Amino acid sequence: MAKDPLADAGLHFDELNKLRVLDPDVSQKTTELKEECKDFVDKIGQFQKIVGGLIEMVDELAKEAEKEKMKAIGARNLLKSVAKQREAQQQQLQALIAEKRMQLERYRIEYEALSKVEAEQNEFIDQFMLQK
Amino acid sequence: MVATSCAHKELVSCVGWITADEVYSCSEDHQILKWNLLTNETSVVVKLQEDIYPIDLHWFPKTVAGKKQALAEIFALTSTDGKFHLLSKTGRIEKSVEAHRGAVLASRWNYDGTALITAGEDGQIKIWSKSGMLRSTLAQQGSPVYSVAWGPDSDRILYTFGRQLVIKPLQPSSKSLQWKAHDGIILKVDWNSVNDLILSGGEDCKYKVWDSYGRPLYSSSPHDYPITSVAWAPDGEVFAMGSFNTLRLCDKTGWSYALEKPNTGSVFSLAWSADGTQLAGACGNGQVIFAHIVEQRWEWKNFEITLTKRRTMQVRNVLNDAVDTLEFRDRVIKASLSHGHLVVATALQCLVYSTKNWNTPLIFDLKEGTVSLILQAERHFLLVDGGGIYVYSYEGRLVSAPKFPGMRTDILNAQTVSLSNDTIAVRDKTDEKVVYLFDAQTGKPIGDGKPLTHKMEVMEIALDQCGASKDRKIALIDKNNDLYLTSVRRLGREQSMHKIGSMVHTMAWNDSANILCGIQDNQFTVWYYPSAVFVDKDLLPNTLFTKDASEFSSAPHILNYTGTQVTVRRADGSLVYSGVPPYPTMLHEYTGSARWEEALHLCRFAKDQALWACLAGMAMANRELNTAETAYAAIREVDKVQYIKFIKDLPSKESSLAHILLFSGQVQEAEATLLQAGLIYQAIQIHIDLFNWDRALELAVKHKTHVDTVLAHRQKFLQDFGKEETNKRFLQYSEGVEVDWEKIQSKIEMELAKERERAANSSVRSSVASHR
Numbered sequence: 001m002a003k004d005p006l007a008d009a010g011l012h013f014d015e016l017n018k019l020r021v022l023d024p025d026v027s028q029k030t031t032e033l034k035e036e037c038k039d040f041v042d043k044i045g046q047f048q049k050i051v052g053g054l055i056e057m058v059d060e061l062a063k064e065a066e067k068e069k070m071k072a073i074g075a076r077n078l079l080k081s082v083a084k085q086r087e088a089q090q091q092q093l094q095a096l097i098a099e100k101r102m103q104l105e106r107y108r109i110e111y112e113a114l115s116k117v118e119a120e121q122n123e124f125i126d127q128f129m130l131q132k
Numbered sequence: 133m134v135a136t137s138c139a140h141k142e143l144v145s146c147v148g149w150i151t152a153d154e155v156y157s158c159s160e161d162h163q164i165l166k167w168n169l170l171t172n173e174t175s176v177v178v179k180l181q182e183d184i185y186p187i188d189l190h191w192f193p194k195t196v197a198g199k200k201q202a203l204a205e206i207f208a209l210t211s212t213d214g215k216f217h218l219l220s221k222t223g224r225i226e227k228s229v230e231a232h233r234g235a236v237l238a239s240r241w242n243y244d245g246t247a248l249i250t251a252g253e254d255g256q257i258k259i260w261s262k263s264g265m266l267r268s269t270l271a272q273q274g275s276p277v278y279s280v281a282w283g284p285d286s287d288r289i290l291y292t293f294g295r296q297l298v299i300k301p302l303q304p305s306s307k308s309l310q311w312k313a314h315d316g317i318i319l320k321v322d323w324n325s326v327n328d329l330i331l332s333g334g335e336d337c338k339y340k341v342w343d344s345y346g347r348p349l350y351s352s353s354p355h356d357y358p359i360t361s362v363a364w365a366p367d368g369e370v371f372a373m374g375s376f377n378t379l380r381l382c383d384k385t386g387w388s389y390a391l392e393k394p395n396t397g398s399v400f401s402l403a404w405s406a407d408g409t410q411l412a413g414a415c416g417n418g419q420v421i422f423a424h425i426v427e428q429r430w431e432w433k434n435f436e437i438t439l440t441k442r443r444t445m446q447v448r449n450v451l452n453d454a455v456d457t458l459e460f461r462d463r464v465i466k467a468s469l470s471h472g473h474l475v476v477a478t479a480l481q482c483l484v485y486s487t488k489n490w491n492t493p494l495i496f497d498l499k500e501g502t503v504s505l506i507l508q509a510e511r512h513f514l515l516v517d518g519g520g521i522y523v524y525s526y527e528g529r530l531v532s533a534p535k536f537p538g539m540r541t542d543i544l545n546a547q548t549v550s551l552s553n554d555t556i557a558v559r560d561k562t563d564e565k566v567v568y569l570f571d572a573q574t575g576k577p578i579g580d581g582k583p584l585t586h587k588m589e590v591m592e593i594a595l596d597q598c599g600a601s602k603d604r605k606i607a608l609i610d611k612n613n614d615l616y617l618t619s620v621r622r623l624g625r626e627q628s629m630h631k632i633g634s635m636v637h638t639m640a641w642n643d644s645a646n647i648l649c650g651i652q653d654n655q656f657t658v659w660y661y662p663s664a665v666f667v668d669k670d671l672l673p674n675t676l677f678t679k680d681a682s683e684f685s686s687a688p689h690i691l692n693y694t695g696t697q698v699t700v701r702r703a704d705g706s707l708v709y710s711g712v713p714p715y716p717t718m719l720h721e722y723t724g725s726a727r728w729e730e731a732l733h734l735c736r737f738a739k740d741q742a743l744w745a746c747l748a749g750m751a752m753a754n755r756e757l758n759t760a761e762t763a764y765a766a767i768r769e770v771d772k773v774q775y776i777k778f779i780k781d782l783p784s785k786e787s788s789l790a791h792i793l794l795f796s797g798q799v800q801e802a803e804a805t806l807l808q809a810g811l812i813y814q815a816i817q818i819h820i821d822l823f824n825w826d827r828a829l830e831l832a833v834k835h836k837t838h839v840d841t842v843l844a845h846r847q848k849f850l851q852d853f854g855k856e857e858t859n860k861r862f863l864q865y866s867e868g869v870e871v872d873w874e875k876i877q878s879k880i881e882m883e884l885a886k887e888r889e890r891a892a893n894s895s896v897r898s899s900v901a902s903h904r
Contacts, residue, residue, distance in 0.1 A: 091356055092377065092393040099391040106706035113683070113708040117697065120711045131737065 144414035146189040146401045155412045157420045158186035164223055178223025185212040188238050193245045208248055210236035216250055229264045238279050242286035251277035284325035292318040311346040320361050326368035326543050333359030339373050341386050350386025363402035367504050372411050374399025387705035396421055407465045407502040430469040435487055437469055447490055456490040468506040473526050475513050477503035484526055494528045507551040514551045516544050523572055532575030536568045547592040554601035555620050557593050564589035569620055596646040609636055617662050630665040640693040645720035649693050656681040660716040664749035667796050674745035715743055723750040728759045741767055755792055784891035787814050813838055813883040820845045844871045
């Protein structure tokens with residue numbers, strides 16, 4: 001095939017017989033490349049987004065883990081102190097019981113005194129009836 | 133019952149009441165808050181400068197010497213930077229004074245508001261004038277003074293010195309009193325003006341009660357944490373004590389009424405409201421705790437009343453289990469149940485209920501809010517508030533308002549005031565030997581207006597409740613614990629105080645008869661007829677009823693003596709009852725209405741020597757010779773029976789009266805009676821019989837008769853005892869007078885005949901009661 005003089009001059013015709021400076025093949029390949037590049041960029045972007053989300057999520061998880069860890073430590077400490085608290089509570093209750101016990105003792109003495117008075121009065125009544 | 137509220141961000145260091153329902157509190161967050169308990173509102177009064185850390189607060193006293201001031205508007209606030217500040221009610225700092233090096237730990241106004249005392253970390257105690265000028269440095273020591281309190285008369289102060297307590301009089305010359313009080317550093321002290329008792333709490337976790345001589349009265353068992361605050365209620369009946377998560381209410385004898393365990397941290401400061409019903413505490417966790425007293429109980433006969441809430445009382449009739457509920461508009465401050473009436477003083481009103489009808493009380497308004505004492509008698513009752521003493525009838529009418537110079541009503545208590553149907557007795561505070569007596573109807577002093585003065589300080593007084601007003605007697609216990617009895621209305625005669633008991637710590641009159649009971653040393657004693665001392669002193673020991681008092685343990689206090697039952701409060705707070713035989717009450721009733729036959733009958737029935745002795749005394753007091761003779765015979769007092777027989781045989785009314793007086797040892801009165809009747813010989817003879825020679829001679833010489841009789845008897849007396857005449861007057865008169873026994877005998881016969889004749893004449897005109 002004879003060399004196309006136009007091609008040498010760097011001019012080409014496309015299918016629609018329009019004059020072009022670039023070889024239609026090249027042009028087509030370029031366009032393809034462009035498309036592919038665009039695709040690639042898109043994909044990379046998407047990837048980045050996904051990775052970002054992942055990192056965030058991992059971070060959150062880390063935070064959560066940290067929190068739980070603290071919670072666990074707190075709970076452990078609290079558990080340790082419960083014994084102490086119990087002791088204090090027991091002490092308080094013990095004091096209240098002692099108080100009530102004292103009150104009970106007072107009531108017991110009062111009751112005894114009243115019983116004695118009752119007995120005395122009964123005795124008096126009996127005596128009185130006997131003498132009458 | 134306790135309610136807490138939280139408002140401060142930091143530890144609250146001090147609280148103080150301004151009115152009955154408003155409290156100021158200061159905290160280390162530099163704020164002063166005002167709490168209104170009626171509306172439950174809290175407002176910030178002021179925010180202090182950042183460098184002021186308050187420690188102690190004390191309001192200027194409201195009442196000064198019985199007069200009400202234009203409300204106390206300032207308070208003293210001490211701080212850690214060594215200053216004290218005088219602040220107005222609005223929180224404006226009126227004055228700041230550089231007082232101590234290091235923190236000022238305590239400040240207190242005295243009772244009349246003329247002086248402020250401050251105590252600092254530098255161990256100094258300083259007195260300041262009302263305006264904040266330094267008067268003097270009272271004491272200086274090597275360790276911080278944590279707390280300070282004024283004595284009841286503002287003439288002494290009490291302060292802490294490490295583990296010791298010191299009472300220092302303000303007069304520089306007088307000696308101070310110092311004693312070791314606790315095993316740890318003492319953190320708080322308080323001194324009550326009404327009962328003169330001292331309260332201390334320290335790091336040895338104990339609180340103790342002392343009298344003003346430093347003698348220990350009570351020591352608590354150790355607590356778990358140091359006692360950080362103590363405070364007397366104004367009336368001195370109870371006190372509050374604060375510690376870590378602990379608030380306790382105790383009786384003045386130390387035993388505890390109630391314990392609360394609020395979650396507040398340490399209670400650093402406690403303050404009672406002026407009416408003594410509410411308590412505020414400053415807590416370590418920024419809370420201010422408010423407490424008020426409930427579950428107070430009154431008992432009388434078959435009624436039992438409980439204060440269930442601040443404004444609600446529950447009345448229970450034990451006989452039929454009927455329950456009534458009484459609701460009040462305001463807080464109940466004081467109440468008293470006795471003699472068939474319940475008297476309740478609330479913040480604004482006084483309500484009088486009859487035990488027969490709980491639905492319709494009688495209501496009247498009170499002049500001044502805070503009633504500090506209610507006493508009841510059968511016909512009326514007595515109210516004491518900051519302004520005076522008032523007697524009201526149960527119909528709500530103001531009967532009288534007695535007054536005396538220098539009266540301070542804020543320090544009166546049931547031991548120093550006594551009320552009966554016709555008389556009021558009040559012990560003076562400035563001179564404790566003096567007892568003022570007033571007529572309850574008029575409020576005027578009795579008799580010549582001179583108060584009753586005893587030779588010792590009087591600790592407790594009590595008027596008897598029954599009988600006629602002319603026979604009113606007052607029993608008093610003095611500082612030596614001797615019990616005395618004297619008559620209230622003494623008709624110009626010199627007062628005669630009769631000692632009827634010793635080592636008596638507590639006493640009470642019966643409500644329905646004039647019977648006195650008391651605890652004498654370790655014996656429970658009942659004086660069936662205390663007035664026997666006025667008739668026949670020897671009779672008194674026979675009229676006693678004693679019982680072993682070991683069941684009352686140590687230091688008991690008699691609460692009341694109603695009917696035949698005595699109620700005693702033991703030192704540990706338990707109530708103990710003890711019965712007294714019912715006969716003496718009946719005997720009092722019979723003799724009171726002159727039913728002598730029945731009285732004799734009762735004595736014969738009861739077969740009790742003490743009862744016979746009582747009857748003897750009562751009969752003699754009423755000049756009922758026949759009964760007296762029988763009674764004296766029953767207790768085997770032969771000499772007295774003889775004498776009564778002799779009196780009965782006397783010819784005239786006057787001489788028998790004189791001999792009855794003589795029987796009771798009232799020689800002067802007997803002589804006066806005879807002289808008034810013109811029976812001069814009889815008067816002389818009395819003195820001769822008593823070997824009262826000088827007076828006999830004096831009378832004989834004065835009336836120019838029977839000088840020889842006196843001389844003759846004197847000679848005979850001297851001869852019998854083999855003595856020489858040494859009396860100059862007798863020597864002088866015996867020179868000129870011849871002693872002729874026959875002449876004397878005939879003269880005596882003549883006198884007696886004359887008297888018989890006169891009596892015969894008069895008995896025709898009026899039948900004489902004593903000659904039945």
